[in-house]
Amino acid sequence: MKKVFIDGDSLTLQDVVNVARKGFSVELTDEALKKVKKSRAYVDKLVEEEKVVYGITTGFGKFSDVSISKDEAKDLQRNLIVSHACGVGKHFPEDIVRAIMLLRANALAKGFSGIQPKTLETLIEMINKGVHPAIPEKGSLGASGDLAPLAHMVLPLIGEGEAYYEGQLMSGKEAMEKAGIEPVVLTSKEGLALINGTQVLTAVGALTAYDAKNLAKLADISASLTVEALNGITDAYDKRVHEVRPHTGQINTAKNFLNILEGSERTTRQGEIRVQDAYTLRCLPQIHGASKDAIQYVLDKVAIEINAATDNPLIFADDEYAISGGNFHGQPMALTFDFLGIAIAELANVSERRIERLVNPQLSGLPAFLTQKGGLHSGFMIAQYAAAALVSENKVLAHPASVDSIPSSANQEDHVSMGTIAARTARDIYYNASRVIAIELIAAAQAIDFETADKKLGKGTKVAYDKIREVVETWGDDRIMYKDINKSAELIDDNSIVEAVEAVIGELN
Incomplete structure (x- = not known):
């Protein structure tokens, strides 16, 4: 393996x-x-000496001024977990849960x-043996982390x-037994170390950013098909245009279009038709390129966060100090x-605006819809409706979650990020966007x-x-449209179109 x-x-x-x-x-x-091991040894020393350190010998949040004896350490950590398990909504899918577990394990592996x-080894064993906790999607403020x-x-x-174990939902105890994993008894600091961090919002956002990078490539491909269908003018993608406004995404996108369209007899030059x-x-290049630059910014931030220590307090064993x-x-x-x-x-x-140009005979010169x-027959009339609905929904979802904050824990935690909502809505936007582009692929x-x-x-x-034609036949008579949209969407979900195109023309940027 x-x-x-x-x-x-x-x-x-x-x-x-x-993973x-x-x-x-x-x-x-x-x-x-x-x-x-070194970090743990210092925590044990703090407990033995009954030093006042948040979350180790005190309560949590507003209860940070309540002292906890070393005899109560195990109860404190267990109580933290069971009382904080307040999530609501449907469970995260398996890939996100595995990413959450991996990121939490990696943060703990830093030794702080x-x-x-x-x-930690038991958490890793759960990943390896396929014990996937049922984690509700909703209920995190994004500070103090994804509690x-x-x-x-x-x-x-x-x-x-x-x-979930082997695809079945069961009690956590039964799942651990079936996998042959011995549950652990948490002791001082451990409960807090496991839940005080940003790994849920980061896992959701990181996988979405990864998918978004591939979707941006696919958007260049779907747009290229539309360009050919409408006898588009390639002069606008000339590198000289983009070198005088040298945004990386813009330059790369223009290059992508010329590479994808190389050898086409369906595109035109300026003045030939229009x-x-x-x-x-x-x-x-300017529109797609701007999104690509934004996605790259996100990927750079993700690279930092997936290797960050994000709990509290942090244990600096070399300095014998907890902060x-x-x-x-x-x-x-x-x-x-x-x-x-x-x-x-x-x-x-x-993409939806390109679909409109394809189905509108006044804009395309093609048969209506x-x-x-x-x-x-109605053809692609309502497919454009569906794309418009998805785009309109995205406009609602794109309202930034981070501009909101509701104080919690009796105003001890008086500014929170709502970052998990931001990540989840980005994932929902991605789903909608992928289905819009799926419609464009078959329309083009x-x-x-x-x-x-x-x-x-x-x-x-x-x-x-x-x-596309391997899974969706050319339309003659009207037929059930959603089935074709779903088949096109599967090509996006498995990234097969991007991989096939890159195999012929080289990597897209």
């Missing part, structure tokens, strides 16, 4: 994807284990949390709560994931089929067109 080694410092987003979606196992490095090695959902993650670790195209064709700080606060990622949602929404926004029997392929002359498609668009 392929493995990902964690040390708290070198995890990559591809590692996260490999979350490809079933890679996880192993702690020897160096990380040494750091964890005071976790017992056995507890409620992470508490649900911990419940099966201590033999409580619910978990002097210039509408913005949704002519300004694609109460605010690394659990999700604000750096809340703003980031709000930005991500907006960037993805714009990919859908412009891409059907030869208009009136008797249908429009291309109205060309009676035998004109070659571009090097990349030919590959994309063929992939």
